[in-house]
Amino acid sequence: MTNGGNGQPRQVPDACVARLSLYLRELSRLSSKRVSFVSSRRLAEQLGLTDAQVRRDLSYFGQFGTSGRGYEVRRLHDRLTAILGVSGRTWNVALAGVGNLGSALLAYRGFQERGFLFRVVVDTDPQKIGRTVQGITVAPASRLAQLAREQRIHIGLIAVPVSAAQAVCDQLVAGGVKAIVNFAPGRLDVPSGVRLRTVDLAVELESLAFHLARINNR
Amino acid sequence: MTNGGNGQPRQVPDACVARLSLYLRELSRLSSKRVSFVSSRRLAEQLGLTDAQVRRDLSYFGQFGTSGRGYEVRRLHDRLTAILGVSGRTWNVALAGVGNLGSALLAYRGFQERGFLFRVVVDTDPQKIGRTVQGITVAPASRLAQLAREQRIHIGLIAVPVSAAQAVCDQLVAGGVKAIVNFAPGRLDVPSGVRLRTVDLAVELESLAFHLARINNR
DNA sequence: CACTGTGAATGCATTCACAGCG
DNA sequence: CGCTGTGAATGCATTCACAGTG
Numbered sequence: 257m258t259n260g261g262n263g264q265p266r267q268v269p270d271a272c273v274a275r276l277s278l279y280l281r282e283l284s285r286l287s288s289k290r291v292s293f294v295s296s297r298r299l300a301e302q303l304g305l306t307d308a309q310v311r312r313d314l315s316y317f318g319q320f321g322t323s324g325r326g327y328e329v330r331r332l333h334d335r336l337t338a339i340l341g342v343s344g345r346t347w348n349v350a351l352a353g354v355g356n357l358g359s360a361l362l363a364y365r366g367f368q369e370r371g372f373l374f375r376v377v378v379d380t381d382p383q384k385i386g387r388t389v390q391g392i393t394v395a396p397a398s399r400l401a402q403l404a405r406e407q408r409i410h411i412g413l414i415a416v417p418v419s420a421a422q423a424v425c426d427q428l429v430a431g432g433v434k435a436i437v438n439f440a441p442g443r444l445d446v447p448s449g450v451r452l453r454t455v456d457l458a459v460e461l462e463s464l465a466f467h468l469a470r471i472n473n474r
Numbered sequence: 475m476t477n478g479g480n481g482q483p484r485q486v487p488d489a490c491v492a493r494l495s496l497y498l499r500e501l502s503r504l505s506s507k508r509v510s511f512v513s514s515r516r517l518a519e520q521l522g523l524t525d526a527q528v529r530r531d532l533s534y535f536g537q538f539g540t541s542g543r544g545y546e547v548r549r550l551h552d553r554l555t556a557i558l559g560v561s562g563r564t565w566n567v568a569l570a571g572v573g574n575l576g577s578a579l580l581a582y583r584g585f586q587e588r589g590f591l592f593r594v595v596v597d598t599d600p601q602k603i604g605r606t607v608q609g610i611t612v613a614p615a616s617r618l619a620q621l622a623r624e625q626r627i628h629i630g631l632i633a634v635p636v637s638a639a640q641a642v643c644d645q646l647v648a649g650g651v652k653a654i655v656n657f658a659p660g661r662l663d664v665p666s667g668v669r670l671r672t673v674d675l676a677v678e679l680e681s682l683a684f685h686l687a688r689i690n691n692r
Numbered sequence: 693c694a695c696t697g698t699g700a701a702t703g704c705a706t707t708c709a710c711a712g713c714g
Numbered sequence: 715c716g717c718t719g720t721g722a723a724t725g726c727a728t729t730c731a732c733a734g735t736g
Contacts, residue, residue: 269705270681277680281659295717304661307717308707315719323713324716340680341687349679356581360574366659366676372683411682434689435682441499441584443522451685453678458584460671461567462495462558463488464629464653465590467669469559471652487727513695525695526729533697541735542694 272313276340278303279313283333295326342370350376350409350433352424353416354384354394357439361413362390375407376400380420400424404431414438425452490531494558496521497531501551513544560588568594568627568651570642571634572602572612575657579631580608593625594618598638618642622649632656643670 282302286294296310303310314320314327317339321327337343349372351358361367362374379385380397387394395403404412404427412428414421414436421440428436429450438444438454446452500520504512514528521528532538532545535557539545555561567590569576579585580592596615597603603614613621622630622645630646632639632654639658646654647668656662656672664670 271705273681273684274677276684277677278674280680297717302661306707308709309705311717311719312706319719321718323718325714326717339684341683342680345687347679347683347686356574356578360578361675363574364675367679370676370680372679410686411679435686437678437682443520451682453682455673455675455678456496457579457582457673458588459492459495460655460673461565461585461590461629462498462560462588463491464655464669464671465559465565466491466494466557468565468628468653469563489727515695524729526731527727529695529697530728537697539696541696543736544695 268316272316275303275305275313276336279310280333280336280340280342283329283336286329287333291329293322293326294329294332296321298326346371346373347410348373348375348408349411349413350374350378350400350404350407350428350431351413351415352378352397352400352428353414353420354379354381354389355415358413358415359389361415362392372411376403376409378403380416397424397427400427401431404428404433409433410435412436414440414444416440418442486534490534493521493523493531494554497528498551498554498558498560501547501554504547505551509547511540511544512547512550514539516544564589564591565628566591566593566625567629567631568592568596568618568622568625568646568649569631569633570596570615570618570646571632571638572597572599572607573633576631576633577607579633580610590629594621594627596621598634615642615645618645619649622646622651627651628653630654632658632662634658636660 279299282299296307300307300310317335320332320335334343349367351361351374354377362377374390374392376395377389377392378395378397378400384394385396409431410433412433412435414424416424418440421438421442422444425436425438425444425446429446434449435451436446436453438452441456441458444452444454497517500517514525518525518528535553538550538553552561567585569579569592572595580595592608592610594613595607595610596613596618598615602612605612627649628651630651630653632642634642636658639656639660640662643654643656643662643664647664652667653669654664656670659674659676662670662672
């Protein structure tokens with residue numbers, strides 16, 4: 257047995273957590289196709305993983321499978337949504353920056369479906385302030401900290417140019433936000449206790465270039 | 475000594491490659507500030523890593539540092555650009571999908587600066603076809619494979635809805651593209667020999683939610 | 693002396709391989 | 715049987731710690 261049996265485990269690898277939402281997506285798909293059971297093998301195939309890895313990942317949270325048959329799609333789906341914290345409850349999200357990237361984030365259907373609600377959207381551009389995007393009015397960036405506190409924001413998204421990123425980040429922290437995803441390239445400082453993930457789109461391209469260079473040069 | 479001395483190493487961890495472009499960015503910054511030497515300690519501090527890690531990463535590619543003084547900023551910068559394959563040469567990039575995310579990618583200055591040139595941009599929307607974005611005319615998606623081949627595209631970016639992603643991916647492969655970054659959620663199939671990276675924006679949010687849920691629930 | 697470069701040690705993550713169950 | 719759940723083995727990645735160098 258992996259853990260106490262009911263509660264949460266002690267030690268879940270970060271890499272595993274990142275995969276949970278992939279499982280969830282695939283299970284949703286299977287569920288809508290009226291598939292009722294799925295084996296670790298099939299699930300793995302579909303997601304480009306190994307069967308052992310799927311079983312190991314799920315085992316961190318308990319025993320969901322049936323020997324000889326696999327996992328019951330609906331049941332596993334429900335358990336995973338609960339584990340990921342996207343069950344029942346919703347998360348309040350603040351977005352700073354309504355440029356192209358910010359707009360892409362706002363428009364992304366997956367967020368709403370999983371209970372991530374954009375409650376606060378800010379920008380510095382007077383042209384944009386006051387406009388309504390996806391049902392939310394764009395507020396001035398100067399009010400970010402205040403709004404974050406009022407709206408009890410859980411997660412902040414930074415989609416502003418690098419030069420403004422640290423200031424925006426500080427405002428989010430001042431507003432009591434404890435989890436931030438930064439899409440601006442470059443490092444940000446946050447106090448301990450605040451969780452920060454930086455997603456750098458250029459890194460992906462450069463990693464590919466590195467590998468291509470090695471293929472093409474010899 | 476880590477390797478032969480001049481050439482490329484044999485075994486570089488993927489995680490290290492991903493960090494090279496962070497080093498590069500920081501070195502550019504230091505260079506523009508007229509800083510001529512930097513220690514592994516300082517570099518690490520700035521990027522949120524450890525000094526040992528910086529030294530280890532760089533050591534995969536040779537010996538660039540001077541005992542007691544650190545690394546010569548300009549020299550290291552030049553060596554890293556060469557290693558990453560972003561020196562001298564340029565990379566031809568094709569973009570599929572000119573929605574918000576696609577536009578964000580097109581507008582990202584960092585790409586051009588590093589020698590990634592958008593040569594082909596396609597979309598299915600008749601409203602968008604024929605328009606010029608960032609100096610490039612949007613072509614119909616049906617011509618993707620042909621254009622990719624004609625323009626000798628190295629890297630393809632997929633920024634279309636999930637439903638269209640696999641088809642677009644197949645077109646890129648048909649057009650001889652060997653490296654693809656997919657921004658649509660969900661798995662894509664590519665023949666072996668083609669390098670595929672999927673970047674899923676929702677995964678980041680859900681990973682954060684998982685950790686927040688663990689904090690808030692007990 | 694301050695700093696690099698690197699064996700050796702540690703700590704994660706993945707994979708193997710198989711006992712055990714329905 | 716077919717498939718799960720998991721110790722044990724392996725393979726990466728990071729960190730330690732220090733000999734060696736300008």
